[in-house]
Every structure is written in structure tokens, then in C-alpha cells.
Amino acid sequence: MAIAKRCAPDAEEDPWDAHSTIMTWASSILLAIIFLIVLGVSTIWLTVHPRQLQYAVEDVLVSNFHLDLNRSHLVTANFSIKMSTNNSNHRVTFTYESMNVSVKIRDRILASANGPPLFHDKDKFKEFRVNLTSNNVELHGSTLKALKETNSLEGIKINVIIEARVKFKALHWKQDHCRIQIFCGEVEAHSQGKAFKQTNCDVEL
Known part of the structure; x- marks a missing residue:
């Protein structure tokens, strides 16, 4: 079995x-x-290998300057600012969509104007000029005191502020609507015929 x-x-x-x-x-x-x-x-x-943009103030001419030291404390002036910018990037280009340039003493804006449209190609140094007018701007307190102290035969110490909206292109890759902030402090605006010392700026991209 x-x-x-x-x-x-x-x-x-x-x-x-x-x-x-x-x-x-x-x-x-x-x-x-x-x-x-x-x-x-x-x-x-x-x-x-992106590098930071470089900005500098090459010259600032001030004309028709008048400070009313009476009760109104009004300031009037024309500013002509010559700027330079250097793009040391080998593969990155910048297109400026808008630019606003301001002249300040302390936190008070004396004048403001739009800058020119720019295309900043790679490995390029560019210069541009902006004209601004301060028309009866009222000053008070520490701002007025600072202007009185800096107003001399040599010139007027100001801050130049630039805010720009840009597109940058790296090779075939784009980044739209970036903002650049440029601060140029203790710039000495002078009258015609006076020497000017180049002032480098701080750039935030």
C-alpha cells in the first residue's frame, strides 16, 4: 500500500x-x-558664477541752490548726477525695466526722478546721468541742521538712493522682476569747477 x-x-x-x-x-x-x-x-x-554688480557716483553737480533760513525753511536746488555701473559677469545680462533715483539728506527726500532705461550686457561698463530738481522742499529738525552743517563752499553732502526693477538672463535661464537697491552715502555735491571724488555704492541684489 x-x-x-x-x-x-x-x-x-x-x-x-x-x-x-x-x-x-x-x-x-x-x-x-x-x-x-x-x-x-x-x-x-x-x-x-554670478558676481555682484558694482555702482559708483562719478560726479554730482548742484546748481541754483537756495536755503531759506526764515520760518519756512525751504530748499531749492538742481542736481545732475553721473553714475557708473560695471557688470563683471561673463554670462549674465541685465535689462532695467524701471529705475528711480532719489537725493536724500538723512531720511528726507530732496528730489526724485526716473533713471534711463538700460540694457547691461555681460562684461560691460556703463555710465548714465540723471537730473533732479528740489523745488521748495520743507526741512525741519535734524535734517535742517544736517543741511546747514554740510552746506559750505565745498559742497553739500547728500545720499543717493537707486531702486531698480530688472530682468536678468543667465545663459538660457531667466529670472524676472528682481529688484536692485543701491545706496551711495556721504556724496559731496559740488558747484561747477570744483573737484569731485568718486564714491562707491553698496549694492543689494
């Missing part, structure tokens, strides 16, 4: 092991994607 050999039933697959395998594959794919993103950004950064 043949004795039937009892076969062991097929082992069932553990669902936990299948879930772990899927999670492992998902983690590997996610890490690979993160690695590729970091590698791409690093490659762009090393290729473009």
Missing part, C-alpha cells in the same frame, strides 16, 4: 515585505531626483 506523501503548502508572500520593497524603491527614486536637482543647480551656479 502506497503511502501518500504529504506536500507542504506553498508559503504565502508576506505583504509587509512587499510594502518594504516598494518603499525602498520609492526612496531610491526620490534620492536620485534630489541628486539630479542638486547637480543641475550646482552646474548652473558654477557655469554662471
